[in-house]
Amino acid sequence: MDRDLRPTVTGEAFGSTDEGQVDRYTLTNGKGMRVRILTYGGIIQSIEVPDRRGRTANVALGFDNLTDYVERSPYFGCIAGRYANRIALGRFTLDGATYQLPINNDPNSLHGGTVGFDKHIWDTTPFKRGDTVGLVMRHTSPDLDQGYPGTVTTTVTYTLTRDNGIRMEYRATTDKPTVVNLTNHTYFNLAGAGSGRIEGHKLQLNASRYTPVDATLIPTGSLDPVAGTPMDFTRSTAIGARVRDGFHQLVIGRGYDHNWVLDRHGRSGLVQAAKVVEPGSGRVLTVLTEEPGIQFYSGNFLDGTLVGTSGRMYRQGDGFALETQHYPDSPNHPNFPSTVLRPGQVYQTTTVYRFGTTG
Numbered sequence: 001m002d003r004d005l006r007p008t009v010t011g012e013a014f015g016s017t018d019e020g021q022v023d024r025y026t027l028t029n030g031k032g033m034r035v036r037i038l039t040y041g042g043i044i045q046s047i048e049v050p051d052r053r054g055r056t057a058n059v060a061l062g063f064d065n066l067t068d069y070v071e072r073s074p075y076f077g078c079i080a081g082r083y084a085n086r087i088a089l090g091r092f093t094l095d096g097a098t099y100q101l102p103i104n105n106d107p108n109s110l111h112g113g114t115v116g117f118d119k120h121i122w123d124t125t126p127f128k129r130g131d132t133v134g135l136v137m138r139h140t141s142p143d144l145d146q147g148y149p150g151t152v153t154t155t156v157t158y159t160l161t162r163d164n165g166i167r168m169e170y171r172a173t174t175d176k177p178t179v180v181n182l183t184n185h186t187y188f189n190l191a192g193a194g195s196g197r198i199e200g201h202k203l204q205l206n207a208s209r210y211t212p213v214d215a216t217l218i219p220t221g222s223l224d225p226v227a228g229t230p231m232d233f234t235r236s237t238a239i240g241a242r243v244r245d246g247f248h249q250l251v252i253g254r255g256y257d258h259n260w261v262l263d264r265h266g267r268s269g270l271v272q273a274a275k276v277v278e279p280g281s282g283r284v285l286t287v288l289t290e291e292p293g294i295q296f297y298s299g300n301f302l303d304g305t306l307v308g309t310s311g312r313m314y315r316q317g318d319g320f321a322l323e324t325q326h327y328p329d330s331p332n333h334p335n336f337p338s339t340v341l342r343p344g345q346v347y348q349t350t351t352v353y354r355f356g357t358t359g
Contacts, residue, residue, distance in 0.1 A: 005028070005030035007027070007028060007030050007128065007131060007132060007133040007160065008027070008028045008133065009025060009026070009027050009028075009126045009127070009128065009134070009135070010025065011023050011024065011025045011126060012024055012026075014038060014039075014040075014066055015065070015066035015067075017040065017066070017070060017121065019120065020121055021121075022038060022039050022040040023039045024036055024037070024038050024039075024045065025038075025039075025124070025126055025135055027133050027134065027135075027158075027160040028133075028160075029133070029160045029161065029162050029164065030131075030162070031162055031163075031164060032050045032054070032056060032164075033047075033048065033049050033050075033164045033355065034046075034047075034048040035048070035158075035160055035166060037135060038066075038069070039122050039123075039124045040069060040070070040120075040121050040122075041069065041077075041079060041118040041119060041120065041122070042078060042079035042117070042122050042137050042158075042184075043062070043076065043078045043118070044060055044062075044166070044184065044186050045060070045062045046060050046062055046193075047059050047060040047166070047186070047188075047353075049164060049283060049355040050357070051281035051282055051283050051357060052281065052282030052283075052357040052358060053282075055281075057191075057192035057193075057195075058193050058310070059188055059190050059192060059283065059285075059355075060076075060077055060186050060187065060188060061076055061077075061186075061187035061188070061189065061193045061194075061308055061314060061318070062076045062077055062193070062309050063076065063306075063307075063309060068306070070119075072306065073118075074187075074301065074302070074306070075111060075118055075185040076186070076187055077184070077185065077186045077187070078117075078118035078185050079117050079118060079122075079137075079182065079183075079184060079185075080111040080112060080116065080117065080118055080182065080183050081111070081112050081141075081154065081181070081183075082112045082116065082117060082146070082154075082178075082179075082180055082181075082182075083109075083111075083112055083148070083179055083181045083331075084111055084112070084181045084182055084183040084185075084323060084325050085183075085259070085323070085325060085327075085328035085329075086105060086108045086109065086110050086216075086217060086218055086328045087108060087109045087331060087332070088108055088218045088329050088332050089103075089107055089108060089109075090102060090103045090107075090108060090113075090147070091332075092179065092331035092332055093331075094149065094177055094331065095177055097149070099147050099148065100147050101147040101148065102114040102115075102146055102147065105217075108216055108217070108218060112146055112148075113147065114146070115146060116146065117139060117141070117154070117182075118185070120139055122137040122139045122156075123137070123138040124137045129159075131162050132159050132160060133159075134157060134159035134160055136155060136157050137155065137156045137158070138153070139153075139154050140152070140153050140154070141153075141154065143175075143176065148178055148179070149176050149177065149178045150174040150175055150176035150177065150178035150341075151174065152172055152178060152180065152341075153172065153174075154170070154171070154172040155170075155171045155172075156168060156169070156170050156171075156182070157169040157171075163354065164354060164355040164356060165352050165354040165355070166353045167351075167352050168184055168353075169348075169349075169350045170348065170349050170350070170351075171346060171347065171348050172341065172346070172347035173341075173345070173346055173347070174342070174345075175343055176343065177340060177342045177343070178340070178341055179331045179340055180339060180341045181325055181326045181330065182347075182349070183295075183323040183324055183325045183351075184323070184324075184351065185321055185323055186353070187299060187319035187320065187321050188276070188285060188320055188321070189201075189318060189320075190277075190278035190281060190283040190284075190285060191278050191280055191281050191283075192281075192310070193309060193310055194308050194309070194311070194312035194313075194314070195310075195312075196318065197240070197315075197317045198239055198240075198298070198317060198319060198320050199238065199239050200238055200239075200240065200278070201238070201239050201276050201278050201320070202236045202237060202238050202239075202276065202277045202278075203233050203236065203238075203239050203274065203275075203276050204233055204234070204236040204237070204274065204275045204276075205233040205234065205260050205273070205274050205294065205296065206234075206271065206272055206273055206274070207226065207233070207260035207262050207273075208225060208226055208227070208234060208261075209224060209225055209260070209261040210223070210224060210231050210259060210261060211223060211224075211259045211260075211261065211293075211327055212249055212258070213249065213252060213253070213257075213328075214252075215252055217252065217253060217328075218328065218329050219328055219329050219333065219336075221333050221335065221336075226260075229247060229249075230242035230243070230245045230247045230250060231247075231249065231256075231258065231260075233260075236275070236277065239298060239320065240317070243256065243298060243317075254300040254301070254316075255298040255299075255300035255316075256296050256297060256298040256300070256320075257295070257298070257300060258295065259293045259294070259295050259325070259327050260296060261292065261293055261327075262289075262291070262292055262293060264292065268290070269290060270288040270289065270290055270350060271288065271289065271290075272286060272288050273288065273289045273291075273322070274286070274287040274294060274296070274322050275287070276322075279358075281357075282357040282358040282359075283356075283357055284355065284356045284357060284358060285322075285353060285354070285355055286352075286353075286354045286355075286356070287322050287324065287351065287352070289349075289350070289351040289352070290349045291325055291326065291349055291351065292326060292337045293324070293325050293326060293327050294324050295321070295322070295323040295325055296320065296321070296322055297320060297321040297323070298317060299314075299316060299318055299319045299321075300316060301316070302314045302315055302316050302317070302318055302319065303315065303316060304316075324349075326339045
């Protein structure tokens with residue numbers, strides 16, 4: 001890909017659903033990075049970035065057609081909401097009223113229910129601002145949509161920066177008290193999507209505690225130390241180094257599928273949450289966020305039934321996700337940071353995926 005060119009943003013039709021036409025936007029930053037984003041679900045379809053030798057590859061798992069996203073996607077690249085991650089038994093109580101959500105991850109509700117934010121077409125406006133390009137995406141979720149109270153108006157702004165970053169700014173308001181927890185659910189393989197397992201990637205998480213889960217992957221409510229366990233990524237460690245250890249939490253999740261409590265040390269704003277290095281290509285992913293937690297998922301439920309943009313099957317452990325978030329099931333755990341949003345308040349949070357290479 002040409003370097004040192006002006007950033008560009010272009011759009012094209014990508015198919016349609018019952019809601020209407022789905023478009024795909026291609027963003028380039030003139031520095032060797034190209035990102036494709038769908039208006040359906042705000043899905044990041046592909047992320048092309050150079051390796052240490054300047055060779056470009058797509059590092060985001062995804063499909064080459066809309067049908068697979070609509071019918072069988074395990075949340076590849078999407079905006080997950082109105083509540084990312086799990087809510088126990090699909091039920092929570094707010095201000096004395098109990099709300100029942102769809103059960104789509106038996107016995108729990110996952111990523112906003114059966115028709116979450118990932119399954120709608122977002123109103124999208126492309127932009128160029130200085131040396132950046134991006135998309136402003138908007139979606140309105142009506143009162144009691146998927147069982148959640150309040151009409152919630154959400155804006156997600158994707159910006160592709162000259163330093164090979166994807167900046168994601170989330171904003172939401174409501175007309176009734178509700179709960180909101182938004183994230184992006186991109187699966188990564190820094191050696192290239194479809195190239196095989198990610199166990200050799202080296203992961204560092206800025207977290208000395210995590211939220212252990214029960215047999216249904218719902219947090220128990222405790223914040224346990226990672227020290228002395230396979231959950232300790234405070235130092236850069238290969239993802240596969242301990243994934244087969246008989247540690248009970250790994251047995252429950254068939255690998256890593258847990259929320260880590262970020263060590264913010266009282267700092268607000270963006271902090272580094274995670275850093276991943278793929279030794280072969282030299283590609284590096286750094287995740288910065290304003291959120292209190294991050295879900296690391298090691299692709300445990302990929303089973304070879306999905307064929308990606310590369311034309312190759314995705315099997316177990318062929319991709320990983322790093323979902324910045326508030327903790328799972330927070331509405332049912334008063335000791336967790338609150339996800340309640342009330343009228344007059346603004347839900348506002350930013351996460352950045354930044355790509356680079358080792359020397």
